[in-house]
Amino acid sequence: MKLGYNSIMIVSKYFDDINDFINLEIGIKRFQGNMERFHFNPIPLNKYSRKLFTNIETFHIYNKYDKIFDDGIIFKHVIWYQVDYSTYLKEKEQGNICKNIIYTEEDRDKYGNTIPSEVKSLGAWCFSKCSSLTSINIPTSISEIGYGCFNECTSLKSINIPSSITSIGCDCFYRCSSLTTINIDNLQFISKERIFMNEPVLISCEIPDNLQIINGKNICKKDINEFIIPSSITKLGDCCFSYCSSLRSINILATINEIGNCCFDGCSSLRSINIPSSISELGNYCFRYCLSLRSINIPSSITSIGDWCFKGCSLLKSINIPSSIISFGDGCFYLCGCKEKLKKNKRIPRDCFEL
Structure with missing residues (x-):
């Protein structure tokens, strides 16, 4: 079956590079003129590639540092990188569209405590020390709540967290004494x-000191070691298990394809963990x-170890470094029990053992 003009246009929307578009038209004669059929730019453009997309009416800006064009018949911009709410309002006045809007602390001071429906994320400290806030409705348009977002909201009594949330920053409800x-x-x-x-992204937040009711029922806390990660989970979010000091072991299913930053940070009782391929x-x-972690098997699927990944794992004596790893983060083995052994591995940079 041969692809038609419309089908190849849909496929080429997902090309990453201008050379892909050029090679398509050079290699298959019937697809010549594919770029001319686009009324928007599917990739960032420069002075050269702009000439190949001659009929653009809507210019998409994917990155803050993309070159912007207003020539020809372009009459509107679509901005994909994150902008604050104030910037969004200015762009809206000019007929432009913003796809990723964050509500910042400055926005909240200016526009109030009601979260606009256009907003996608709440910035760090957005409602911090907002002592007059007693309750808040987080719309389902929100996917991220930033670090310390409701820090010291001492009058906040109740909050709803919708399933649209895929990330909650650390100390989100710190010192919310009335919550x-x-x-x-x-x-x-x-x-x-x-x-x-x-789900499918497992996230978590600290339990506020005076919290009594969740979903209309009194809190019933369980031993963290009883927690079995559901098979529906595909990612463990940032800080997901951070400072779960009683966590001794955990089984990570093969359905999980990503472990977030700080995921097991400060799990001082964690002795064993499996990392699936x-x-x-x-x-x-x-x-x-992870002060009790003594050994860990890193599968050959791992290509990168992040900054400070195993910092302070003083009892970690057994760890394998597969040849698949091509990137080692700064201080990833600093104060690690196996650092003297790992220093003999010529592939591991000196920065991995230092501050």
């Missing part, structure tokens, strides 16, 4: 340290200060 009720759309597990929620990277601070 007694949380409603969570997709609750997974409650341990003594954290509340686990959502579905994982390709170990994030920054992933196992930092």
Whole structure:
């Protein structure tokens, strides 16, 4: 079956490089003129490649540093990189579209505590020290809650966390002394340290000191070692198990293909963990200060170890470094029990053992 004009146009939307477009038209005669049929730029353009897309009406800006064109018949911009709410309003006045809007602390000071429906994420410290805030509705348009977002909201009594949330920053509810009720759309597990929620990205947040009710019921905390990660989970989010000090072991299923930064940071009782071959990277601070971790098997699927990944793992004596690893983060083996042994490995840079 031969692809037609419309089909190849749909396929070529996912090309990454201008050379892919050029080679398509050179290699297959019937697809000559494919670039001329586009009314938007599917990739960032420069002075040369701009000449090949002659009929662009809507110019897409994918990165903050992309070259911007207003020539020809271009009448509108679509901005894909993150912009604050104030910038979005200015762009909207000019007829432009913003796809990734963050509500910052400055935005909240200027526009108030009601989160606009266009916003996709809440910035770090967005509502920090907002002492007048008693409750808040997080719309389903929100996917990320930044670091310390509701820090010291001392009057905040209740909050709803929708299933659209895929990331919650550390210290999100720090010193929310009046927070007694949380409603969570997709609750997974409650341990003594954290509340686990959502799928396919498993995320968590610290349990506020005075929290009493979750989803209309009194809190029933369980031993974190009873937690079995559901097979529906494909990613462990940033800080997911961080500072779960009683966690001794955990089984990571092969359905999981990503482990976030700081995922097991400060799990001081963690003795054993399996890393399935579905994982390709170990994030920054992933196992930092896992003080009881004695051995770990790194599969050959791993290509990168993040910054400070095993920092302070003082009892870690057995670790294999497969040849598949091509990137070692700064300080990834600093204060690690196996550092003297690893220093003999010529592939590992000196920066891995130093601050």
